[in-house]
Amino acid sequence: MNSKVPYTRLLFFKEKLELDRSAENTLREHSRLFAERKEEFSAYFEDFFSRIEQTKHYLEVQDYPGRLQKIWEKWFEGLFSGSVDHSFLDIMWKSGTTHVKINLDHRYVNLSYCLARSFCRKIIREQVPVGQQNDIGEAVEKILDLCLLIETDAFITNTYQCDREVIMGIAHQIRNPLTVIGGNIMRLKRIPDSSDNMVEGTYETILGESRRMEKMVNEVCTYNEIFHKHPEWQVLNLHEQLIKVIEECKSSYSLDKLDLQIGFAPLEIMILGDPWETGILLSHVLNNAFEGVDPENPLITVQTSLDPGNQKFALVEVFNTGVLTMPDDPKQLFTPFYSTKSAGTGMGLSIARAAARKIKGHISLYPAPGGGVICMVSLPRSDSR
Ligand code: HEM
Structure with a gap:
């Protein structure tokens, strides 16, 4: 669970927060004032979190007494060093990674940042001349926002990585025995006496x-990937995409x-x-149509058009x-593991819906009035803006 520090992304956050040279200088100019209160800060955290049932054990059980308090002190002092460089980003990233490892509920991390903010505000109110309070107040907000963003980024990235490793691990572990089972059955099928109908059926x-x-197993991995993969928006030719599938x-x-x-719009x-x-x-929409088509009367139609109700969308209608x-509840059709087919996995439509939502599209499935099934997909057009 040791993800690489995404410096470019973290520096992008820094830029968006306008944590610039001038804010860094302001923090440095006031560093002594805050550094003097670092023990008080850490004692405040200790007192606060040791009174909470869900967090007190982190303070009671430590590698050596006072370790966590020292971490908090050092971090607090470091906020005012005035240089958000790679080593600063490393520390903040590591905090999120460690918080995942120790299974810290992220709500308490958020809470601790609220405490840190109010602690700093109090110092500013009490000790900074009124004329300078705005500048240092803003700079403190920015550095705390950045720390929380980095910590949250590391927390999410590492949590997802853990889930992914577990899901991929299970998938791998299941795939191997399945291959062995399949191979053995194929071998048994080749034994001459095994051709009797009952055995063959089994x-x-x-x-x-x-x-x-x-x-x-493959579909569960795909479903999981859709939720976590960062989308890369591109302009795509709908007809080319459909032909490929x-x-x-x-x-x-x-x-x-x-x-x-095939009836594509002209x-x-x-x-x-x-x-x-x-x-x-x-692919899931089309596979669903091919899988579900009546083998006695196998007709599939694929049509495209512009959505008459909203020209910003294109429609793909697949009939079989x-x-x-x-x-009873139509939403159930798109719920993972719900299947109307005996050999279905129940994942196809839920994957299709998750993918549709991710790309700001929509999918619906309903019985056609004269028999058959219609799947309607709407997709955002790139050339309508
Ligand atoms: C502003 C809030 C917080 C900051 C900036 C912060 C920062 C850090 C940092 C920098 C580390 C060291 C990471 C490493 O090098 O492995 C750490 C570890 C840790 N944090 Fe936090 N933390 C915060 C809140 C909390 C809270 C609320 C708790 C629980 C009450 C907590 C529990 C821990 C524990 C148990 C460790 C591991 C300590 C060890 O290695 O022995 N942290 N944190």
Whole structure:
């Protein structure tokens, strides 16, 4: 859990907070005043957090008595050193990383920053000449904002990294035995006596279930990734994106009699979105249509248009001749692990919805009036602004 310090991002925060040379100089000019009160500051923190049930054990059980108090003292003094350099960013980043490691509830970190602010305000009120109070007050707010931003960034980054490592680890651990199971079943299938119908059926069930589990594991990883990946917005050609996904589906599903009708709008539609998330959304919508189409009457249509209700959006309508059993609450369709198909993973539509939300789009699924299923996706256009 030792993430690299993202200096560029942290310095960007510093710039946005306007923590410039002049603010740093102001902090340095008043450093003695604050440094003199560092023990008092740390004692204030100690007293406050040792009275809270959820935090007192951090003070009671330490590597050696007073270690945490020393950390707080040093940090408090360091705020007024007047140089937000890499070593300052390192310390702040490390604080967030350590707070994750020791499982500190982040609400108490926020609370401690509120305390630090009011402690500094009190010093300013009591000891700084009125004419200088505004400047030092602003500089203190900025440095505390920066510290909290860095700590929170490190906290979120490391928490996500832990979740991700666990999910990826589980996925890896499940995938391996599934491969072994699949390989063994294939071997058993090749034994001459095993061709009797019942045995063959059992093998197929085991193989089908292990493939379903493998798919589920991959989809859980994708679902998790959507929530945490930073989107990279790009202008994308909707029709090109759709053709790519349709071709992939055509080669994955062997539907001999498939009637695939494509009705694209007669104009180029440019959309705005992250290429990976847009691809995930369209791929899950199309895969859902291919998977659910009636094998006796396999018709799929894909149409695009501009949203008549809101020209800032483009619409993709995917129809198939399948059947959709609507749950009592339609929202359930998009809930992870909810599936209307016996062999489904229940992740496809929830992934599609998560991706749609991420790129500011929308997805709905409903039974077509004359039979079949319609999936409607709206996506933000790039050329409508
Ligand atoms: C303004 C608020 C806070 C700041 C600036 C801060 C800063 C730090 C820093 C710089 C470290 C050392 C990181 C390292 O080098 O590994 C640290 C560690 C730690 N912090 Fe915080 N912290 C704050 C709030 C809190 C609170 C509210 C608690 C719990 C009551 C807490 C508990 C701890 C503990 C237990 C450690 C590990 C100490 C050790 O290594 O023995 N911190 N913190």
